[in-house]
Amino acid sequence: MAIKLKVTQVRSGIGRPETQRRPLQGLGLKHPHDSVVLADTVSIRGMIRKVSHLVTVVPVE
Numbered sequence: 001m002a003i004k005l006k007v008t009q010v011r012s013g014i015g016r017p018e019t020q021r022r023p024l025q026g027l028g029l030k031h032p033h034d035s036v037v038l039a040d041t042v043s044i045r046g047m048i049r050k051v052s053h054l055v056t057v058v059p060v061e
């Protein structure tokens with residue numbers, strides 16, 4: 001079974017540079033406390049790394 005990641009936005013993207021707001025949109029997060037479950041891929045990991053201070057990540061089976 002593929003590992004998935006539950007990504008939750010904990011801080012707002014307001015006032016952040018475009019290089020941080022775009023990855024939030026790419027992850028499917030719009031508001032604080034939004035959560036999405038995504039496949040664990042290299043591109044998703046890159047977006048998470050870009051906004052790691054705005055999100056929390058929990059592995060899900």
